[in-house]
Each structure stands twice: as structure tokens, then as C-alpha cells.
Amino acid sequence: MKSERGMAGPWPRFNLGPHMTLPEQIDQIGTRIKKTGMRAADALALINFTFDEQMERLDIPSPYAAFAGLNELIDQTVHGSKVERFRPKEHRRRFCTLELNTEKGETLGYLSMLYLKRSIPCYYLVYVEIMPAFRRLGLGNKIITAFADFLKKKKAMGLLDNIIPPEDPTYSIYTSLGWRPLTDVIGDGGSEGFENYMVFFPEAAGAGDLKADLIRILFALKKKRPVIEMHDNEDMVKRTIAEFQNVYESLSRLFAEDLKSGAPNMLMNFMFTRLTTRLIGFHRRIETLIGYTGGESLEQVSFSNTVRSLPIQPYSIWTFGRDDGGIWGNEEILHGLPRALKDNPTLYIESLPFYRRPYLYNWMKKTGLQPPEKPSISDLIDFGFDPTRLREFHHRGMRFIFERLSTLVFDQLVRRRVLLRMIEGSREELHFNNAKVLVNQIVLIIRDKGNVYAMRRQMEGIHSQEALDQLKTVPYLKVLNESIGINRCIIKTIRDAEAHLKKKFHSRFRDEIEDLTYFIPWDIEKNMPAVRVDISGISLDRVWVT
DSSP, X not given: OOSTTOOOOOOOOOOBTTTBOHHHHHHHHHHHHXXXXXXXXXXXXXXXXXXHHHHTTSOSSSTTTTSTTXXXXXXXXXXXXXXXXXXXXXXXXXXXXXXXXXXXXXXXXXXXXXXXXXXXXXXXXXXXXXXXXXXXXXXXXXXXXXXHHHHHHHTOEEEXXXXXXXXXXXXXXXXXXXXXXXXXXXXXXXXXXXXXXXXXXXXXXXXXXXXXXXXXXXXXXXXXXXXXXXHHHHHHHHHHHHHHHHHHHHHHHHTHHHHHHTOOOHHHXXXXXXXXXXXXXXXXXXXTSTTXXXXXXXXXXXXXXXXXXXXXXXXXXXXXXSXXXXXXXXXXXHHTSOHHHHHOHHHHHTTSOBOOOHHHHHXXXXXXXXXXXXXXXXXXXXXXXOGGGEEEEEETXXXXXXXXXXXXXXXXXXXXXXXXXXXXXXXXXXEETTEEEEEOOEEEEEEETTEEEEEEEXXXXXXXXXXXXXXXXXXXXXXXXXXXXXXHHHXXXXXXXXXXXXXXXXXXXXXXXXXXXXXXXXXXXXXXXXXXXXXXXXXXXXXXXO
């Protein structure tokens, strides 16, 4: 067994059901999809919602090649697609939409635009969205080209906020169609806040003649941004709710016989659990969006009683046909781990008690109940979060937490350990807004059966996002926060720390710095932040970065 970069092994395999590997299970799903006659868009949405991480692990040319007939369906669907324009509804007035639809009316993508009437007609591109399963197939280019043709017919100027960096190959989609950086037209003056913008001029007009008009349009656009974001968020929520409902109905068709007979099927449970956890996460995120009225997402996506009673399967337990498990990290702790954990990490970790974070602690206080060891889909919806992601582990007098993470972040976790070691080894002490920044190093990274776990020491604190959620949703904390501004203190401290780390380590660890997480001192039993209040204001004693 090796530490740090070494693989741990040998790893016993835990087969699913009748000794099926994940590729074999996926082949089985492909056969079921074919039998149900499911539409390509629905089948691909189902796959993306429930197998996005696992598909990356398969040694196959295309993520969808294992699904019999789907590649051919994709080609046929893309080939027959066409762009159609939809005029705005009365209450939307200046908003227009281009939709990319198949011959059968399936929608593959959208382009939303806002009409800005000034001295010249102008359309601002609000967003472009291609369904995940149909990206990288030229459809983005197709709808952007249709937008350019639309502007030419209208003899209107176009504006868009292009967050794609110039070095990215897809940046040429715009430049090849005649889009130009805004700064090339108006210079740096007056472009503050619009650095990523690009402009498209109709052939009948010259850029020089329209410079003054363009600056006026930019200031008018700045005033409309809250309204734009509100409508954008409203559309996004509606589309995503519809997608959740479609995926749920597709899963119900896929496993209709199993649901009817009550036969146990771990793969079915896994896919319904993944849908539920994504739905819960979506519900939590949209609460902060501009224009969101609240509450509709979980209510509109209605699960049957049969589905709600299914036991959850939040982690994968199948083999990928090859031994790809391993443990990276602290050599002393690694060698001292219990033999059962080394032999079968997934089952050992997933049998540990839930970490009693504020989300779970609040639920227990509200209901007076203990969480079931094996929650159902209904329990997961009731919790409003997945309590199985964090597990407590007591080892040799120390308290640790195991966090189950996406398999897609494995390589990033390994690099993050290096960054944290460099921060920890720096001679300078980091203080921001009177808070000392400490490192909570990732002690171990474990990969097993399609799961990734990060092990850290348990601190007297909670994740910054959970802290901000508590300050926003728990009544007595909401009152406290409104009176002394704890949220502002947390956000400013983290921003200042991020800015310092970016300045010092940006060249090597750009992505890792952006993905660092911060923990805030917190009394979990009392559900209270540990803050310091004095004549100078409010501050944190310390924060942990991990």
C-alpha cells in the first residue's frame, strides 16, 4: 500500500444484483429505452440527470455509445433540427425567443433576446442554452448564425456578453460571424462593466457612425439588468422544472415493471435518488434568484407514493470492470485505518453515522425524531438535503468527517491538497478583517466503486454556504443577522482571503483557488455563529480553508 500518489489494494469487488458491472447495467438500460420507444431528447436527459459522473468513467468512445441506438437517434435529431422564432407574450413585450426544434417538435435549445429601442434598433442576447445531451454537435453555432441572420434582416445592432475567453476555440463562433469586441468600437472609455461584451453591426451601418448611440444603449441596458435577470431566472426555473418532470416520467416508464411488482432494484433506486438529490439542490439554489416567487419546484414535480417509498441509493456500488480504487494522503493515518475500511471503503464509510450539521440538527429539533438509518425518497424530500453525504468518523481519539463528492473532482482534489500544503507551509500568517485563516487539510482522498470521499478533521465550524443559509432561514438568526450583519462579515472575510490567494498562487492554482471551501466558527448544538462584537464592529475569530 502506498501513500500520497499510490494505489491501495487489492480491492474486493461488490457486484450489483446478478453480478453485473456498470457497463452491463447501462446496456440493460439501453435495451429498456429501446423497448419503450422513448424519444432521444428524453432518453439523453434521463442519462445526463442520473449518470453524468459515472459515464465519464467508462472506456467507450462516446458517453452514450453503450445505449443501443442512441447515437443514431442523436444524429437524426440534430440533422432535422430547425430554428423558429417566437414572438414575446404580452407581459414580456420586448423579449423574443429563437427555439431550435426537431422535425417532431422537440426543443433542443433556446436563444433569448431583448429588444432595446433607441435611435437605432438593437437586440441584446440574454442567453443561449443547448440541452446538455446535444452540446458540441454544432447546434450552438446554428442558433447563433440564425441570430446573426435575424439581425441582418431587421437591420438591427446586436449586443452580447461573451464570457468565453478569446483563447477558447468556441470564441471563433462569434468572430467568424462578424461580432467584434465592444472595446474595439468605443475604446476603453465608457466600457467599465462591459469588458466581455461584443457588438454586431448590420451591413447598412458603419461602426463609427453608431458609437454615440451604442454608448447610450449600454447605459440603458445597465438600468434594465435587474428586469433582464428576473425574466431570465423565471424562464430558467420553468424550463428546469419541466425537465425534472420529464426525467421523472421517463424513469417511471423505464422501471414500470419493477415499480409495479415491488421487486428490489438498486439501479432503479440509484437513478431515482440522483433525480431527487438534484431536485432538492435546485430548490435550494433558486431561493436566492431574482424574480423567484418560491416553493413551486418540489410541488410541481410530483412523485408517486410508490417512488416516494423507495429506499435511497445515494452512492454507486458497482465495479467498472477494472480495479481503479485507491487511497491518497497522510501516510501515518492511512496505515492506521481499520482493516474493514481499507478492504471495502464504500460500505464502511456509508455505514458510519450522519454528521449532525445544522441542516440535520434543525430537522431533528423540529420533528423530535432521529433520522432513519436507511432513508427513503420521501425522507430525503422531507429533509430538504442529503444527510448521507457527510459521515462522522472517530479514530484514535480524533474526530473526522468523510464527505462523498463527485467523481469528476477527483483530480482537482489531489491538486487542492498540494495548494493547501503550500498555504499551510507559508511563513506569513493570514489575517483578514481580524479573522485568522487556518488550513484544514484534506487528510485522505479515497476512490472506490465510482465514489470519491474526502476525509478532513472535524472543526468547530460549518461550511460558509450553510452558515449563510442558516442566517437567512432560521428566524432568530435572521433577526440577529439583520441587526449586526454577520453575513456581510462572512462574505467580506472570504472575498479578501480569496483575493489574496489568487494574487499569490493564481498562476498555478487558478481553478483550485476558486473551488476552495471555507468553514465558519459555529456552535452546532445551539446553532449560533461564533462571532466577536466590539467597538470596532463584528468579526470572526478564525476561518478554516479546505
